[in-house]
Amino acid sequence: MESIQSHTYEVHLEELAEAALKQHIAKSDYSKVFVLVDENTKKHCLPIFLKKLGLEVDAVFEIKSGEEHKNISTCSMVWEFLSNNGGDRKSLLINLGGGVLTDLGGFVASTFKRGIGFINIPTTLLSMVDASIGGKTGVDLGVLKNQIGVINQPEMVLVFPEFLKTLAERQIVSGYAEMLKHGLIKDEEYWKALISMDSYTDAACIQKSIAIKNDVVLQDPTEQGLRKILNFGHTLGHAIESYCLENPDKPTLLHGEAIAIGMILEGYLSHELKGLSRLSLQEIKTSFLAHFKPMTFTPEDIATIVELLKYDKKNSHGDINFVLLQAIGKAVTDVTVPEHLFAKAFAYYEE
Amino acid sequence: MESIQSHTYEVHLEELAEAALKQHIAKSDYSKVFVLVDENTKKHCLPIFLKKLGLEVDAVFEIKSGEEHKNISTCSMVWEFLSNNGGDRKSLLINLGGGVLTDLGGFVASTFKRGIGFINIPTTLLSMVDASIGGKTGVDLGVLKNQIGVINQPEMVLVFPEFLKTLAERQIVSGYAEMLKHGLIKDEEYWKALISMDSYTDAACIQKSIAIKNDVVLQDPTEQGLRKILNFGHTLGHAIESYCLENPDKPTLLHGEAIAIGMILEGYLSHELKGLSRLSLQEIKTSFLAHFKPMTFTPEDIATIVELLKYDKKNSHGDINFVLLQAIGKAVTDVTVPEHLFAKAFAYYEE
Numbered sequence: 069m070e071s072i073q074s075h076t077y078e079v080h081l082e083e084l085a086e087a088a089l090k091q092h093i094a095k096s097d098y099s100k101v102f103v104l105v106d107e108n109t110k111k112h113c114l115p116i117f118l119k120k121l122g123l124e125v126d127a128v129f130e131i132k133s134g135e136e137h138k139n140i141s142t143c144s145m146v147w148e149f150l151s152n153n154g155g156d157r158k159s160l161l162i163n164l165g166g167g168v169l170t171d172l173g174g175f176v177a178s179t180f181k182r183g184i185g186f187i188n189i190p191t192t193l194l195s196m197v198d199a200s201i202g203g204k205t206g207v208d209l210g211v212l213k214n215q216i217g218v219i220n221q222p223e224m225v226l227v228f229p230e231f232l233k234t235l236a237e238r239q240i241v242s243g244y245a246e247m248l249k250h251g252l253i254k255d256e257e258y259w260k261a262l263i264s265m266d267s268y269t270d271a272a273c274i275q276k277s278i279a280i281k282n283d284v285v286l287q288d289p290t291e292q293g294l295r296k297i298l299n300f301g302h303t304l305g306h307a308i309e310s311y312c313l314e315n316p317d318k319p320t321l322l323h324g325e326a327i328a329i330g331m332i333l334e335g336y337l338s339h340e341l342k343g344l345s346r347l348s349l350q351e352i353k354t355s356f357l358a359h360f361k362p363m364t365f366t367p368e369d370i371a372t373i374v375e376l377l378k379y380d381k382k383n384s385h386g387d388i389n390f391v392l393l394q395a396i397g398k399a400v401t402d403v404t405v406p407e408h409l410f411a412k413a414f415a416y417y418e419e
Numbered sequence: 420m421e422s423i424q425s426h427t428y429e430v431h432l433e434e435l436a437e438a439a440l441k442q443h444i445a446k447s448d449y450s451k452v453f454v455l456v457d458e459n460t461k462k463h464c465l466p467i468f469l470k471k472l473g474l475e476v477d478a479v480f481e482i483k484s485g486e487e488h489k490n491i492s493t494c495s496m497v498w499e500f501l502s503n504n505g506g507d508r509k510s511l512l513i514n515l516g517g518g519v520l521t522d523l524g525g526f527v528a529s530t531f532k533r534g535i536g537f538i539n540i541p542t543t544l545l546s547m548v549d550a551s552i553g554g555k556t557g558v559d560l561g562v563l564k565n566q567i568g569v570i571n572q573p574e575m576v577l578v579f580p581e582f583l584k585t586l587a588e589r590q591i592v593s594g595y596a597e598m599l600k601h602g603l604i605k606d607e608e609y610w611k612a613l614i615s616m617d618s619y620t621d622a623a624c625i626q627k628s629i630a631i632k633n634d635v636v637l638q639d640p641t642e643q644g645l646r647k648i649l650n651f652g653h654t655l656g657h658a659i660e661s662y663c664l665e666n667p668d669k670p671t672l673l674h675g676e677a678i679a680i681g682m683i684l685e686g687y688l689s690h691e692l693k694g695l696s697r698l699s700l701q702e703i704k705t706s707f708l709a710h711f712k713p714m715t716f717t718p719e720d721i722a723t724i725v726e727l728l729k730y731d732k733k734n735s736h737g738d739i740n741f742v743l744l745q746a747i748g749k750a751v752t753d754v755t756v757p758e759h760l761f762a763k764a765f766a767y768y769e770e
Contacts, residue, residue: 140495147560147567154729179530182557182568206533209498216498217533218569378505 069275074282075289076221079200081275085226086120089187092224093123098185099158100126102150104173106133109165112234113191117164120228125162127153131169135313135320138168138207140216146176150184160185160223166192166239167199167323171214174205178220188222191231193243193269194324197250197277200225202285202298211314213306219290227278232269241359242324244268245301248355249331250280253297256397263355297399300391304413305330307376311369319363328360329417336413337405338392348396353417365414374410420626425552425633426640427572432626436577437471440538443575444474449536450509451477453501455524457484460516463585464542468515471579476513478504482520486664486674489519489558491567497527501535511536511574517543517590518550518674522565525556529571539573542582544594544620545675548601548628551576553636553649562665564657570641578629583620592710593675595619596652599706600682601631604648607748614706648750651742655764656681658727662720670714679711680768687764688756689743699747704768716765725761 069081071088080088093101103125105114110130118125129149131142150159163173163186170188177186190196206217232240244262251259258276265273281298288295305327312318312326321329335352338344365373377388390403420432422439431439444452454476456465461481469476480500482493501510514524514537521539528537541547557568583591595613602610609627616624632649639646656678663669663677672680686703689695716724728739741754 140491144491144560151560151563151566175530179526179557179567179569181566182555182570204533206530209495209502212502215502215532216530218530219533 069271072275072278072282074201074221074225075203075286077224079225079227079278079282081227082229082271085228088224089121089226092187093121093160096160096185096223097158098160099156100154101160101162102126102153102155103128103162103164104146104169104176105130105164106166106169108133108234109169109191113164113189113231116228116230117189131172133165133168135168135208135213135309135323138172139209140207142172143176143179143207146173147180150176150180155180155184157181157184160187162187162189163222164189164191165195166190167195170195170199171205171217172207174220174222175207175217178205178218183220185223187224187226189226189228191228192235193232193240193274194246194322195243196227196229196232196274197243198246198281200227200278201281202295203289211310213310227274229269229271229274238322240268242322244359245324245328245331245356247273247277249298249300249327250277252331252352252393252396253300253391253399254280254284254397256395259396263351293401296389296401297391300393300399301327301331301334303330303377303388303390304333304373304410307373310376311373318369321363325360328356329363332356332417333410333413334390334392336416337390337403337409338394340409340412341403341405342392342394342400344393344395348393351396362418364418367411370411370414374407420622423626423629423633425572425576426554426637428575430551430576430578430629430633432578433580433622436579439575440472440577443538444472444511447511447536447574448509449511450507451505452511452513453477453504453506454479454513454515455497455520455527456481456515457517457520459484459585460520460542464515464540464582467579467581468540482523484516484519486519486559486564486660486671489523490560491558493523494527494530494558497524498531501527501531506531506535508532508535511538513538513540514573515540515542516546517541518546521546521550522556522568523558525571525573526558526568529556529569534571536574538575538577540577540579542579543586544583544591544625545597545673546594547578547580547583547625548594549597549632551578551629552632553646554640562661564661578625580620580622580625589673591619593673595710596675596679596682596707598624598628600649600651600678601628603682603703603744603747604651604742604750605631605635605748607746610747614702644752647740647752648742651744651750652678652682652685654681654728654739654741655684655724655761658724661727662724669720672714676711679707680714683707683768684761684764685741685743687767688741688754688760689745691760691763692754692756693743693745693751695744695746699744702747713769715769718762721762721765725758 072079161177163170203221206214209215309326339349423430512528514521554572560566660677690700
């Protein structure tokens, strides 16, 4: 399957990924090769990966999986590990895991001795189609997501769809939400294809989603304009995700589950403010609810979530900016939303 | 006094610094302006600075001064402060302090919401002539200096020599060590001028030192070659500094005090390996010992310091690389030093 050329690196899939990695390690003069895993990827992916790589790595470090460990304390443990194992400026860190692990590992590598090389090997559908492109690295600050980080590119990204076989269905569906987003913001045909498919993990669709995200990022590397469209569903989605993470009475949502709700809500705002048709809005809601269990929100929940929007790092000067849809496949950025519409959007989601 | 053009920003001195800052704030669309100080700069520099600026800042945060606070915990406090005070991507952080504060503040700004703007206002002689150029930001990891950080440039650097009036003599002399280094690695005439001067804080000398460092950095922004000469005295100096910081029986050295010892030791290595004349070596030792109190090292001290060299972030693949002098004003990089010479260098320093 064809590789995708991003900013300074390539994304390789399937058998090409294996060949590219071997070649890269052979030609690079790394002093040490370290691998970062969590308890899941250590068990399910590391043995397969080491067999593929066919060479010894210097040391493997395990962190705990889960958004609640995506913080500076975990970074400190990884920095200590690298330092204690003789990591130097010519060392390589291979991040083998989902988006939490690749975001954190990318940040640790980008800041260890002012930056060492890293390779991301996303092992979840979400991280394959989302975190694999864009150079965003970072960790959370308390309840606030991705507040600490840098933009920095990996040496390469390797996608092995076979890792998806070890994933729980819920994790897969979470990634599918981001794929649907790629259709909604940029490609109606792809959206139609996705909502009528039986499989969530088709390799050609994974490649298509990576290609869409890559096109957007390459056209706007510093997130000044077009790239904002990738945030569709994420402004409210992130706030809902943070709120549920912090609140013991609420279920902890996976990222895709939160942005699925966000996309329905922001779909409603799109209908109200940007002319998205009632039919398309209904199709968006129906499609997501076919895969994602509905949630309920009290008026207090909604008030707190709206409050959290103000901390979203994409906002400045106190304004809350949204990406909305004019139509399926056509996104528009920098829309200011009147506050009274939020309650109506939640009402539409729950009706 | 003429400004110095660095990579992406300018260093302004004295009255031009004041004008440049006012103009920059007026033309930039910052959502918030924050100032980072320590207990010393809050007392001695902040009132002067706010008067110069002639406008309100949004909030001031105080951290504790000293290398022992240059760590990730302090960063977390500053990140929290920015977040709790509504800092967003368009916010500005002004770092008002010595090298510890500007290194840490630069790192915090470079990683807050994946990077906000920052302005450095060095308040010590050392930070004026050293930390003001080069884009190095970061903090220590335990006893190991500057292990965590990124390369990132400030929006501008402002040098107000009047802040030096509030500094203790010992702090001033520490900065003078870096100025002497600039002479040693690049400009014999400047070296001669410095060692025959009565004042440590001559504004023209500060400007000259900044200009020398800037020339070197601009020729080698990614530290692949020439820039390494700035590490003269620092390989052993850093190890000595770390060792003393960690060891309760040893005095805590200021950076300049440690590298002054490092420059005598590495001067000796230069004489042994790179042909630095006996006369020049003697001049280096005499000049430093005229300003810096001699220390004594036991054989155990020396063994531990040599062990620490292996963690220096400039080293890779286990080799320890030194910058040495062929003559005063002429440095050579990437010299491997046989281990038996270290004890002899310490013996020369103490004799």
